[in-house]
Amino acid sequence: MLPLASTQNKEAIRRRWDKPIIAKFSRSIKKPLDYFGLPGPDIRDFHDWGKYLGFKTGIEVVTKRGKVVEEQLRKVNALETNVILDGFSENWQLRRGFLENIILDGVDIDGNAPALLATEGTKNPRMTYDLHNWDFQGGLGYKSKGEAKRIQALKRLIELQRAHPFLLLLTLNVRHTLGTELSRYLTGIGNETYSRKHQRILKWYSERKAIDSTEHYRTKATVPLFIRQIAHINSFDCYCYPPVYYEGWKEHLLHFVFTLTPQGTTLPAFSKQQLGQVVEMPLVEVHSGKFVLASFQHPGCRKQDGLDVLRQLGIQSK
Amino acid sequence: MPKLDTIPTSQFPKDLREGQSFNPPLAESQIGGELLNILSKGLYTDPLDAIREYAQNSIDANAETVEIQVTGNSVFILDYGDGMDYNKLLQAREFAISQKDIMSNVGFRGIGIYSGFDLCNRLVIRTKTAGEEMEHILEFEFGEMRHKLDAARQDPNRPVIPLATLLHRHIAYHFAKSTRKGMAFTMIQLENLSDTHIARLSNLDEMRGYILRNLPVRFSSEFQYGKEIEKALQKNVEGYKSAKIILKIERSKSVTVEKPNIPDLESPRIGFVYDSNGKPMAYYWACLTSKSESLSSRGFPEFAGLVYKIKGFTIGDRNYLSSYFTRKQIYPWWTGEVYVISTEVIPTSARDDFEASPAKDALEAAVKYTLSGAQNKESLQKIALEAQASRRADQIIQNAPDRIKEVKEKVTEGSYDEFQAYSALDDILSDLQSQKGKASGDKRTLATRLITTAKNLQKQVKKEIDDQTPVSVRKRKGAKAATDVGLPIPIPSAESGAPKQLPILNLLQVITHSGWRMREEDVQIISAISDALADNIGINTDLYERLLEDIAARLGDLGEAK
Known part of the structure; x- marks a missing residue:
């Protein structure tokens, strides 16, 4: 049983942050959203977003061997049971395995592909989900375990989804072992921008450290820029919402939301949301279910800008 | 007493005499786990049969709806029946013991829960009664059990795994707090079936057909007599007990399997x-x-x-x-x-x-006796035969006005072969009189009227025969009669001398018209054959008409050859 505060935080994000965005996106593409993601055994996504969802592919982690398998199978059983008992089994399928492996390999551990991943008769598989909810308990990448699969999977996802608009909800643990990779990346982006203001902000982010408990700011800054970059290469306009930081069950998590809209270009696309706007975005936090602007922000961050963003999302804040 | 050196004295009653018997004890360890393999392979090799057993359990538990869902590599059978508490759930483990009342339950063999032993790696039962807040879960590791048995079989030492030990080690219970207050349900999951089995279970038509044949499904709400039955x-x-069965195959819309509405x-x-x-x-x-x-x-x-x-x-x-x-x-x-x-x-x-x-x-x-007993006047066979005869009679009577009309028109026109007309009317009268008694009520009344009409017409024709009125005179009279009533005057054709063949109705008439003479017993035999043809082919079908035409032609050839 999760502590009340973490449940409240997660619930607040799902209902007050994600849900209006999902509703708006569903209206914009004029259809229920076909879902791909990690709903978890309690399928709270389905309960809270159900009226906006169409076909659902749910992923639950199952490894083929090891002591954890029994616990994993119980979670799968609980997930399937809840889906059926709570009336979500119409237009539903379960795929078992690690989400990133399923994206990279095209199939789960049982050899089954996600329904909306078209692979037959084509050298270029294509995915046509409208909503991806990648709700990881783990971090962006673990360098000690070789290549950072989640980063690879994100790149592959955007490539697979080419020419198909979608919403990406990404939740990551702030922990990672990518070492100085994030700082290098932020510095590199800074070197490519002409704005001294933005260079200062990016430098500030790149210097955040675990020692002063601000490590998560590097992830906060990196992920939107990285997603945006991959999106452009794959001809998407990428809109990034302000990242949200919260405490879960013994973990610190960051929640990102992106809208990717195909531009149909041959060369890389560009977004209406400018680089500077992404760099200057404030960090939002959730405490006991309430949204606030983080008290600690990058230099030059104007509180009013942050409040404006929250107001646009219909969220009251201090 | 003779010495029996090979028997351990501890197990042998000391005072046993020759000719007396006793029951040598049998330990649990002497019943091997292989028994489960043998039974399940012998009885449940078809995944459909296993699914039937689990659905049967659901209906025994008073479920009004049973959902069978195939998704991924798993099959789920869900019911909202009574559910099971802890004790009842544990009884599910019992092997070849049934707590079920034989009068009210069908699944009384006691091996049902192991139906899936050879089909899936894992069976999970999750259940809850309405009054409890916990969901009880029992997991059967069938894959592990099979693996252990296979290993034992391969082992040159041939170790025995007692059945009770095998079951004890690979069946686990746990519980979970439920969010479904007041709800009772049982869900059975068969996990990790082979691709072959999943493909079989994913065939919607086959599943639907199997369920209709082998599970007590309800009638369609549109079936006129469903509620009464x-x-x-x-x-x-x-x-x-009957239930609504809902079938869901991955990515397909759910299908309610029910007995169809058969009209008419x-x-x-x-x-x-x-x-x-x-x-x-x-x-x-x-x-x-x-x-x-x-x-x-x-x-x-x-x-x-x-x-x-x-x-x-x-x-x-x-x-x-x-x-x-x-x-x-x-x-x-x-x-x-x-x-x-x-x-x-x-x-x-x-x-x-x-x-x-x-x-x-x-x-x-x-x-x-009920279906076809010769002494049973209400047997289903008798009822059907009478209905069939009645419908045939109705059909013949229904066709009779057209036949009479055809003869009448020729009589009215004046150009007809009076002997043939008389014979045709004879046939019509014979049919009406023979079928009248078998016909339904209103057709019987019609038959009576038609008999009168046919008889009157026959009298008229007979009069023409007796008067030997020349054809030319008849023709003039016929033309006058036609103009008097405004009918068109027929223009004689080159082949007007050849009268039109009247429709032939049955085999007996074909033979009669072909000029063959028959004894009474021949008539009976031909009538039986004629009825069989009518029953199996139908008298109003093209095939029947072609057949009779062909027979008429062959009889004609035979007659010429003679």
Whole structure:
């Protein structure tokens, strides 16, 4: 049983942050959203977003061997049971395995592909989900375990989804072992921008450290820029919402939301949301279910800008 | 006493004398786990049969709806019946022991839960009663069990894994707090079936057909007599339960499997089947088609004929009871079910027959009497034959006005062969008189009127024959009569001398018209053949007409050859 505060935080994000965005996106593409993601055994996504969802592919982690398998199978059983008992089994399928492996390999551990991943008769598989909810308990990448699969999977996802608009909800643990990779990346982006203001902000982010408990700011800054970059290469306009930081069950998590809209270009696309706007975005936090602007922000961050963003999302804040 | 050195004295009664017997003890360790493998391979190699067993359990638990869902590599059977508490759930582990009341439950063999042993790696039962806040979960690691047994078989030391030990080590219980207050349910998951089994279970048509044949599904709400039959069955068949079965195959819309609405049926015959001592052996319902063709021809071959049921589960198939009809062609005119209510009649494990017993013999005799007993005036066969004869009679009477009209027109025109006309009217009268008694009420009245009309017309023709009126005079009279009533004056054609052939109705007439003479016993034989042709082919069909034309032609050739 999760502590009340973490449940409240997660619930607040799902209902007050994600849900209006999902509703708006569903209206914009004029259809229920076909879902791909990690709903978890309690399928709270389905309960809270159900009226906006169409076909659902749910992923639950199952490894083929090891002591954890029994616990994993119980979670799968609980997930399937809840889906059926709570009336979500119409237009539903379960795929078992690690989400990133399923994206990279095209199939789960049982050899089954996600329904909306078209692979037959084509050298270029294509995915046509409208909503991806990648709700990881783990971090962006673990360098000690070789290549950072989640980063690879994100790149592959955007490539697979080419020419198909979608919403990406990404939740990551702030922990990672990518070492100085994030700082290098932020510095590199800074070197490519002409704005001294933005260079200062990016430098500030790149210097955040675990020692002063601000490590998560590097992830906060990196992920939107990285997603945006991959999106452009794959001809998407990428809109990034302000990242949200919260405490879960013994973990610190960051929640990102992106809208990717195909531009149909041959060369890389560009977004209406400018680089500077992404760099200057404030960090939002959730405490006991309430949204606030983080008290600690990058230099030059104007509180009013942050409040404006929250107001646009219909969220009251201090 | 002779020395029996090989027997351990601790197990042997010291005072046992020659000729006396005792029961040597058998330890649990002497019943091997392999027994489970043997039984499941022998009984449940088809995944559909295993699914049936689990659905059967659901209905035994008073579920009104059972959902069967195939998704990924798993199959789920969900019901909202009574659910199970902890103690009842643990009883599910028991091997070949059934707590079920034989009168109200069908799954009484006690091996049902192990139906999936050879089919899946893991079976999970998750259940909850309405009054509890916990969900009880029991997990059967069938894959592990099979793996252990295989390893033991390969091991040159041939270690024995006792059945009880095997089950004890690979069945685990745990519970979870439930968010579903007040709800009762049982969900069975068969996990990790092979691709072959999943493909079989994902075939919607096959699943649907199997469920219809082997599970007690409800009637379609559109079926006219559904409620009446259900009510009668619930009242008279102890433990009768039916359920709505919902089938969901991954990515397909869910399908409700139910007995279809078969239109154009007469109201059902419903009642008990008694043995010679007046003891009720079965309860049946049967509906006869109101059309003049079998249900097979009408697009319902799956429901043509009757089938044995025990509490809603099919025993055998619909061909089983066809042998009870001596007139087999009439059997598929019926649709229905025979519910065996005698507890002494036991189905085989495969449910394709009943175990041999005096009770089975008594049942079969009683059912045969109901279906086709020669002494039974209300037998289904007799009812159907009478209905068939009545419909044929109605059809003949219905066609008679046109036949009379055709003759009448020729008489009115004046250009006709009077002998042929007289003979045609004779045939019409013969048909009307022979069919009148078999016809339905209003057709009988029509037949009476038509007989009068035909007789009057025949009198007129006879008068022409007796008067020997020349054709030319008749023609003039006919033309005048036609103009008097405004009819067009017929223009004689070059072939006007050749009268038009009147339609031939049956084989007997074909032979008669061909000029062949028959003895009375020949007439009986030909009539029987004629009736069989009419029953099986139908008198108003192209095939029937072509057949008779062909026979007429061949008889004509034979006549010429003579």
